[in-house]
Amino acid sequence: MKFRVGFQVSVSLSRKHENMKNTLLLLMLFLIGFTGCKDDSGSTMLDGPWVTTSQGLITLHTRPAGYGYGASPDQTAIDSTLVHQNAFIGLINQKLNTGFDEKLEIYFFNKDEVELKLGVKAGGSTNPKRKEIYYSFGYHQYYPNLKLYDYLGVHEMVHMVAENTIGQGGTTMIIEGLAVAIDGTLGNVGETRKLIGEWMAEYQNAGNIYTPTQLLEKPSAITDIEFYAQSGNFVNWLLQKFGASEIAQLYQLNKDQFKSEFQKITGQTYTSMEADYLDETREKQ
Numbered sequence: 001m002k003f004r005v006g007f008q009v010s011v012s013l014s015r016k017h018e019n020m021k022n023t024l025l026l027l028m029l030f031l032i033g034f035t036g037c038k039d040d041s042g043s044t045m046l047d048g049p050w051v052t053t054s055q056g057l058i059t060l061h062t063r064p065a066g067y068g069y070g071a072s073p074d075q076t077a078i079d080s081t082l083v084h085q086n087a088f089i090g091l092i093n094q095k096l097n098t099g100f101d102e103k104l105e106i107y108f109f110n111k112d113e114v115e116l117k118l119g120v121k122a123g124g125s126t127n128p129k130r131k132e133i134y135y136s137f138g139y140h141q142y143y144p145n146l147k148l149y150d151y152l153g154v155h156e157m158v159h160m161v162a163e164n165t166i167g168q169g170g171t172t173m174i175i176e177g178l179a180v181a182i183d184g185t186l187g188n189v190g191e192t193r194k195l196i197g198e199w200m201a202e203y204q205n206a207g208n209i210y211t212p213t214q215l216l217e218k219p220s221a222i223t224d225i226e227f228y229a230q231s232g233n234f235v236n237w238l239l240q241k242f243g244a245s246e247i248a249q250l251y252q253l254n255k256d257q258f259k260s261e262f263q264k265i266t267g268q269t270y271t272s273m274e275a276d277y278l279d280e281t282r283e284k285q
């Protein structure tokens with residue numbers, strides 16, 4: 001038996017200088033959980049050939065040069081990915097106060113095949129039980145202040161660490177919100193990327209800040225991109241306000257428990273927290 005939680009997001013942007021519309025695919029950020037046997041994995045997705053390189057906790061599988069779906073990562077890209085992904089594990093452990101130290105595999109698909117294999121132009125997914133991450137090579141890698149994030153890699157690594165140390169996430173809001181809170185942006189790659197604060201400023205200007213209850217319920221009126229950005233902002237706010245051990249407890253609650261158990265975990269009523277969040281979020285520029 002397996003379950004699968006995922007979203008696909010795409011937006012069209014007007015590019016002023018080129019006077020054309022450029023469809024920018026943002027993200028497909030799956031968390032795939034398997035509660036059953038290991039064979040239930042959609043094995044054709046992982047068909048070779050792969051070049052395998054290991055460093056630290058990570059075994060990275062990349063496409064060989066000349067593989068038929070766009071450019072393959074060269075040695076520099078392979079080495080850089082391994083260095084950064086190992087560093088992300090340390091960063092995430094630090095932020096979540098966790099101790100993830102298990103070996104894992106990363107399947108780094110070429111950009112052009114991701115659309116075929118995963119259904120979008122850029123994206124990633126994580127199978128925490130199998131200790132496998134799948135995402136795309138070939139987009140701009142972004143390392144602010146020198147080191148930590150290429151966004152997709154860190155996003156997926158949060159899922160890996162959280163699900164293997166904290167436990168199974170109970171709501172999509174907190175599973176994806178935590179990953180976005182730590183990756184720092186959501187889905188944008190390259191020059192048009194926006195950080196969470198930039199997304200939130202747009203929503204504030206538009207008077208479109210969702211309540212935590214709306215994020216927990218995730219009605220279809222909330223677009224996936226709004227959902228990712230605002231869940232990330234909310235979980236980041238919770239993390240700053242209450243801390244990692246409280247987040248770990250909240251992580252595993254389903255949406256009904258989230259409200260009923262909130263005060264027990266944090267010392268604040270859910271209703272009061274929600275009011276605080278909206279006050280602070282709506283006034284922040």
Ligand SMILES: [Zn+2]
Binds near residue numbers: 031
């Ligand atoms: Zn995700």
